[in-house]
Amino acid sequence: MEEVLFFLAALGALGGAVGVIAMRNPFYSVLALIVHLFSLAALFLLLTSAFVAAAQVVVYAGAVMVLYVFVVAYVGGGGESAWEPIPGQRLLAPLLGIALFVELSIAVLSSSLLALGTEGPDVKAGFGDPAAIGRLLLEKFLLPFEASSILLLLAAVGAIVLAARRREGEGDTPSEHSTIRSEGVSPSP
Amino acid sequence: MTIEWYIVLSALLFSTGAIGILIRRSPMVILLCLELMLNAGNLALVAFSRMVGNGEGQVFAVIVMVVAACEVVVGLGLIVAIFRRRLPLNVDDLRELRG
Numbered sequence: 001m002e003e004v005l006f007f008l009a010a011l012g013a014l015g016g017a018v019g020v021i022a023m024r025n026p027f028y029s030v031l032a033l034i035v036h037l038f039s040l041a042a043l044f045l046l047l048t049s050a051f052v053a054a055a056q057v058v059v060y061a062g063a064v065m066v067l068y069v070f071v072v073a074y075v076g077g078g079g080e081s082a083w084e085p086i087p088g089q090r091l092l093a094p095l096l097g098i099a100l101f102v103e104l105s106i107a108v109l110s111s112s113l114l115a116l117g118t119e120g121p122d123v124k125a126g127f128g129d130p131a132a133i134g135r136l137l138l139e140k141f142l143l144p145f146e147a148s149s150i151l152l153l154l155a156a157v158g159a160i161v162l163a164a165r166r167r168e169g170e171g172d173t174p175s176e177h178s179t180i181r182s183e184g185v186s187p188s189p
Numbered sequence: 190m191t192i193e194w195y196i197v198l199s200a201l202l203f204s205t206g207a208i209g210i211l212i213r214r215s216p217m218v219i220l221l222c223l224e225l226m227l228n229a230g231n232l233a234l235v236a237f238s239r240m241v242g243n244g245e246g247q248v249f250a251v252i253v254m255v256v257a258a259c260e261v262v263v264g265l266g267l268i269v270a271i272f273r274r275r276l277p278l279n280v281d282d283l284r285e286l287r288g
C-alpha cells in the first residue's frame with residue numbers, strides 16, 4: 001500500500017515538475033506546480049511529517065500560488081522568443097540536467113550513510129505533528145524562528161516598495177522607455 | 190519505501206528545476222523552477238529527518254518554506270515593476286546590469 005502511494009505521489013510530483021518547464025503558457029505552469037506541491041505534501045505525509053505537509057498545502061499550494069496566479073493574470077502570458085543567446089542551449093540544458101542528476105545520485109547513494117537503505121527508525125506517535133514542531137521551534141530554534149519572522153516583514157516591505165505605483169514625473173518617464181527601447185530590445189509582447 | 194527512493198526522487202526533481210531554469214526565458218517561469226528546486230531540497234530534508242528519526246530536519250523544511258515565500262514575494266514584485274516600466278519580460282533582453 002505504501003509503495004503504491006509513493007509511486008503515485010512520485011509520478012504526480014515528477015509530472016508536475018515536467019509540466020512546469022514544458023508548458024508554453026505561464027498560467028498552465030502555475031497549475032502544474034500546484035499538482036507538484038500537492039504530490040509533495042502526500043510524500044511528506046508518507047514520511048510521517050504531518051505539519052510540514054499541512055504547511056505545504058496551506059501556505060504553498062494555497063497562498064503563494066494565489067499570488068502567482070494574480071501576477072500571471074496581471075502580466076499576461078506571452079510567447080517566448082526562440083532566440084538562443086548560446087547556440088544549442090535548449091539541447092545542451094537537458095544533458096547538463098541529466099549529468100547533475102547522475103552526480104547527485106552518485107554523491108548520495110555512494111556515501112557511507114548506512115541508514116539510507118532502511119525505512120528509518122520506528123518513531124513515537126507524535127513524530128512530526130504540530131505539537132512536536134512547535135516545541136522545537138519555540139525551544140531549540142527560537143532564534144531562527146524570530147529571524148524568519150523579520151525576514152518575512154522585510155520581504156513584505158520590499159515587495160511594496162518594488163511594486164508600488166510611482167507618482168507622476170518620478171523616475172518612470174517616457175524618455176527613459178525610449179532610451180531603453182532604442183538599444184535593440186525587442187518590443188514587449 | 191526506503192529513504193533512498195525519496196532522495197533519488199529529490200535529486201530528479203532538483204535536476205528538472207535546473208533544466209527549466211536553463212531552457213526557459215520568462216522570469217516568471219524561472220521563479221517557478223526555483224520553487225521546484227527549493228521543494229526538492231525540502232523533500233531531501235524531510236527524508237533525512239525521517240532517516241535519523243529526529244524532528245529537527247522538519248523545522249529546517251519549514252524555515253526553507255519561509256525563505257521561499259520571501260523570495261516569491263520579492264521576485265513577483267520585481268516582475269510587476271518590470272511590467273509597469275513596459276520592459277520585455279525576457280531574461281535575455283534584460284541584460285543592462287551584465288556590464
